[in-house]
Amino acid sequence: MQQKVLKITGTAIKHYKNKRIKDARKQISSLLSSGWTDGYLYFQAGISAFNAGDVETSIRLYEKSISLTPKPDKQNSTLFMAAASAYSVQDDLEKAIRFFDTSIELDPGNANAINNRGLAYLKQGNNAPALDDLWKAQSLAPKDIGVLLNLGDLLVRDKKQDEALELFKRNLILHPENSEIHVKMGDILKKDSAEEAFKHYRKAVYLDPKNETNLRAYSRIFPNLPKVPNIDDMGNDLLLLLSSKAIQWNYLNRIVRQYIRSxxxxxxxxxxxxxxxxxxxxxxxxxxxxxxxxxxxxxxxxxxxxxxxxxxxxxxxxxxxxxxxxxxxxxxxxxxxxxxxxxxxxxxxxxxxxxxxxxxxxxxxxxxxxxxxxxxxxxxxxxxxxxxxxxxxxxxxxxxxxxxxxxxxxxxxxxxxxxxxxxxxxxxxxxxxxxxxxSHEKIKQITTINDAISLNVREQYEENPYPRWQNLPPTGISSYAMDLVSKLPILKGKQPSFPKTPNVLIAGCGTGRQPISSAKAYPEANILAIDLSLASISYAMRKAKEINVKNIEFGQADIMELGALDRRFHIIECAGVLHHMNDPEAGWKVLCNLLEDDGYMNIGLYSELGRQDVVACREFIQKNDFGDKIDEIRNCRKMLMALEKQDPAKRIINHNDFYTLSACRDLIFHVQEHRFTVQRIMSALDHLGLEFLGFNLDAEMYVSKYEDRFPDDTTRTNLDNWAIFEEENPGVFATMYKFWVRKKRDLLA
Ligand SMILES: C[S@@+](CC[C@H](N)C(=O)[O-])C[C@H]1O[C@@H](n2cnc3c(N)ncnc32)[C@H](O)[C@@H]1O
Known part of the structure; x- marks a missing residue:
């Protein structure tokens, strides 16, 4: 029997190693019904199932192993910890914590189990015992970098930045080669001391120059630095940063400019x-x-x-x-x-x-x-x-x-x-x-385009599809439900329940950056991406193929005509589009009718206050009677660059979009542009029966600034406050108002 059971287990482990889960499971069934009574073998098989992602089977094997260990001792601490970790992955946190308790009782020095129990408490939203555990684990295993980083993260989350910084500083000596600590220190310091943060990010990149996360973190500090110290030393850093595809180039504008000019x-x-x-x-x-x-x-x-x-x-x-x-x-x-x-x-x-x-x-x-x-x-x-x-x-x-x-x-x-x-x-x-x-002729036409403004807008984007992007910064894989909860404090503890493959509409997908990012981040989503412009959709389709994204269906349509579509969506994203329509609120209504009752909608709209530079420029263009053909755009740019410094229209030369044709046209020559205020958004929400769930802000610093200004608005959803905040910080929505909404629950009842 021993021979047979060993063979079955060996084969199962081999299958797991090769990710042949179905074949492995067959062997595990035979093992579980073999009558074998040595728990250790089940434990080993459980580990390989867990590592292969077959958590369900790993739990069965660990439980079996535990049932065959009537008098567990210190050596069995890892078995209970393994079972607890598997339950934790399955979000069965109560069971997980119970098993961690046993594991720790059997071996009070098991820092791993204490750390992992801390993380389970954290998942439960129980920060106090989580913090206790992580401190304990850190004192038991000061050299364990994972434990140190978890503890630091939790302190930051609890708004104990100074304590986290002290902790990292104290422990730097134990981890001289570790770049992650420097990134974390940079993250803490960047709000109040950009120059100190810069030093830590730079050190992180020196320690691990190929690490894309480090490079990305480093790149993000440059817009916050008034001036880079020792600009002459920055050549190699810039070459490293510029050769990474993980970086958004706009973070590097100022530093590259400063470098070249010097x-x-x-x-x-x-x-x-x-x-x-x-x-x-x-x-x-x-x-x-x-x-x-x-x-x-x-x-x-x-x-x-x-x-x-x-x-x-x-x-x-x-x-x-x-x-x-x-x-x-x-x-x-x-x-x-x-x-x-x-x-x-x-x-x-x-x-x-x-x-x-x-x-x-x-x-x-x-x-x-x-x-x-x-x-x-x-x-x-x-x-x-x-x-x-x-x-x-x-x-x-x-x-x-x-x-x-x-x-x-x-x-x-x-x-x-x-x-x-x-x-x-x-x-x-x-x-x-x-x-x-x-590929133009392969694009499916979902609706006709009849509206005169839509036809004009289409013409603009046929001539100049926008944005013309090259690389996407890497995104982690997530789900809409999880991301919504992490972005919107109002949803804390109330994760939306979407079907396994939620239907998503990206209305006005442009050249595909938006739907492709979503398709990559949420591989389970089933995305329909529509736009007026065939040139934009073709660009998007080529990029989708290049990036190997398969869960997007593209089509040509006018939002105004989408009412006839016989489909409903759990998520609708419409960023930078409605303000280019004849009647944005009417377009928004069409989208509301396409939203499932328990669906979520992300909207992006231009802000009147945020676009004052553009307003000044549009007046300048109108006064000088510039058309939107390339020669006129070139001449207009020339005149704008030559304006006196104090002229409000001159500020446009600091916008990235001023430096490419399609973006410049989109920025200041658009054939149709509405701008919103918080009040206009409030009345539209009221009219459409929508509940405001929160803004997604480009600059994190505005989140903490808002929290300091309005500490009672813990969900950050009070739009009256936001109107005041924007008056006080006119740059907060300079790109757009971007926010999440859903249908008002009381109206659905
Ligand atoms: C500024 S681009 C934004 C693209 C994309 N949402 C993004 O963020 O990258 C605006 C896009 O909206 C599209 N658009 C404007 N009005 C539309 C309408 N009525 N129906 C469908 N698409 C529209 C345009 O063709 C254009 O591609």
Whole structure:
């Protein structure tokens, strides 16, 4: 019998290791009915089931093992702890705590069991015994980093930041190589002492430079730092940060800008650049000087990965592009070293130009020269590989090459295929846009579009889909129900109960960043994403494929017409869309009718107070009668950049969106824009029968600021308070009012 039972157990463990849960379970059934009476074997099998994620079976095995251990002793402490942990995973917290109690009685020095019981108490919302346990576990196992971090987290959660900081400081010596402690210390310090936080995040990145969490935490401190100390030392840090796909580039704007402007070769030209921006006069420099000023690895990397939010740097890029074009089309022979040098600049500039949608200023000479380059390629592009490559590169700094038949032919040419950076450029600028164009006809039309405003809005986003995003910051995997509870204090202890695969509508999905983030974060969700614009949806579909997200169905529809849809949704997200409709409240009503009675809705609306810079700009545009074609947008930007410092419209030059075409159009040239106030939101909620559940704020600091200002509003749902808070902090909703609502419960009864 022993042989047989050992064989069954061995096979089950093997199956678990290979994640063949069904096969493993079959073996476990035979084991459980074998009559074998040695508890240890069941315990071993239980551990492998648990590690493979088969918690249910692990519990059966642990229970069996416990039943075969009538007189447990110190050695069995881990068995009871394992059973308790499995119950805790299943959220059966009472049983979990009971088993932890036994485990700790059997071995009072079992720091793991004490730590885990603390976490179970925490899950129950019982902070006091949780804290007791974590302190005990930490004193028993001071070197255990997990216990230390749990304790620190709980202290922070209990608003005992100083105690947490002291704890981490005391323990740094025991964990000199650990980067997580530094990140936690940075997190605590960032509110009141950004410079101290910066030092800890930086240390964390030095200790573990590949850790994306550390890099992300580090990147987030830069907007809070008035000035980075020792900017000259920041080159390597910036290269590291810019090479990570986990980072949102907008956090790095200021530091990259500060870094580039402080390079001596660039700084030398700053006064002349500023004068040129302010007077719209050309800057006279030769190509050699410009190359020196732009010769920095950080800048080249930044061009590929982010938008440069700086008029003077933009001006220098413009100059480089113009002088290089002149050199290339002049017909003069360019020596090999110069060709190679130009290429190192032109590849990133071509990518930058593509992602900013060719927003840089272009003069008549350039337009003519670009015309002659197009003729050259149409005529078959004769020349050396260097000549052809440089001509193609400079052309792709000016025009969308995929629109020309020759670009497709060039993609197959050996000289392009054999140069990896050229192949990448062709993929981004030719192959991908063509994939998008080809997918237009595959998009399902869910409703017609009849409303005149919707048609105008559609036209804008067909020409300039927005936002044109590259990378998504990584999201953890979660569920809507869990996330809602963690974001909204009003739901504490009242987790919504959605079906296993909740139906989700993303109304106005744009280019897909929103539905793809949701699809990744909530893999169980069944998402319908709709938009007016085929160009936007095509972009979204291409990105969904690239990121391998499968739980989204895309379709073209006008929210106004969605009433006819024979489907209901547990979650509806509509961010940055309703304010572009003819009658936002009417659109909102359509969405309310699509929401399940126990569903939740996330809305994003422009704020009147938050968009004062935009309001000033829109007035400027109207006064100067600018249209929204690219030349007019370029001219308007030029004038805005040249305004006096104190002009309210000038503030727009600090917005990221000012630096790419589609975003700039979306920001200040939109064909339809409503702006809301808290009062207007309140009356809409009242009218629609909706209950306000809370804002999601971009900047965490506003949460604590609000809590300090209105300590009695523990759920942060008092909209009268929020109206006062916004008056006092006009930047709080600068991006948008983003909030959750649901149908009023009393109206449903
Ligand atoms: C500023 S974008 C926001 C996209 C997306 N929600 C996001 O946050 O990334 C606005 C989008 O709303 C879409 N939109 C505007 N009015 C709409 C309507 N009536 N029905 C459907 N989509 C609409 C536009 O086509 C555009 O793609």
């Amino acid at each position: 390079r001596p070769a660039f700084r030398k030209h700053l006064p002349a650049l500023t004068y040129s921006v302010q007077t719209n006069q050309d800057l006279q420099l030769d190509l050699g000087e410009v190359i020196k000023a732009l010769s920095d690895k950080v800048l080249l990397m930044a061009l590929k990965n982010m938008r440069i939010v700086d008029p003077e740097i933009e001006k220098m890029l413009e100059l480089f592009r113009r002088l290089t074009l002149a050199a290339i089309v002049s017909g003069a022979k360019l020596e090999k070293p110069l060709c190679d040098l130009l290429r190192t600049f032109l590849v990133p500039l071509a990518q930058y130009s593509f992602f900013t949608e060719f927003l840089l200023q272009e003069n008549e000479f350039e337009s003519r020269a670009v015309g002659s380059l197009i003729e050259y390629f149409e005529a078959g592009a004769k020349g050396t590989p260097d000549e052809i490559t440089l001509r193609y590169l400079i052309l792709s700094c000016y025009r969308q090459c995929h629109k020309h038949a020759f670009a497709k032919e060039l993609t197959g040419k050996q000289i392009f295929k054999s140069q990896p950076e050229m192949a990448e450029l062709i993929r981004i600028q030719v192959t991908e846009p063509n994939i998008e164009l080809a």
